[in-house]
Amino acid sequence: MHIFLTHFHWDHIQGFPFFAPLYDPEDVIKVIGPKQKDIDVQNLFAGQMGPIYFPVPFSLVAAEMEFEHLNDGGYEVGDFELEVMRVRHPSFVIGYKIKIDGHVICFIPDNEIEGDMYPELEPDFRTRLVDFCGDADLLLHDSMYTEDEYPHRHGWGHSTFEQTLQLGLDAGVNKLLFFHHDPMRTDYEISAIVAKMREHAARSGSGMIIDAAREGVDYRMDGDA
Ligand SMILES: [Zn+2]
């Protein structure tokens, strides 16, 4: 089993100590993600199992665990080819481009498209991002805020629905899923925003399929949910 992480904020790793396969000696689990300064992936992963946070220490994990750094470049496993790009979000955070059977999926859960927090990612960050997502069959991207909320959240490392829509249009993706919803947003609000974004896209003449990511839905590369 391979687990690819974009970064180590709680909302992305908190379930691991309770992940049953960790305690099965038959399992082999490889965790791949970006090293944070001089802290390696194993320490980042095991750190949340310190005694203050969790009663079972990492040393009692029964599965065979492997760890690997992936801060830039690519990775291959089985028929999957992955490419990563560092994005704008606090700490060292990556997005993934996954290629399988001629299809391309981009997974970028945390990224501030219009931000300017990391000078080292400038001046061509957005151009590189559009290129990275170019012609993806499926793009899942951060859509945490509305345009009204964003001025109060500038620099927090998340994007608006409108910014994400424009990225999808500019990159020519086939299907866009708004992702990493604000936890305070209701399903009703998300549905209303999705309807508005579909109108925006239709007005620009795009045939991009637009939806909000939700649990329990299978997305197939033929365009059917
Ligand atoms: Zn985060």
Ligand SMILES: [Zn+2]
């Ligand atoms: Zn997050």
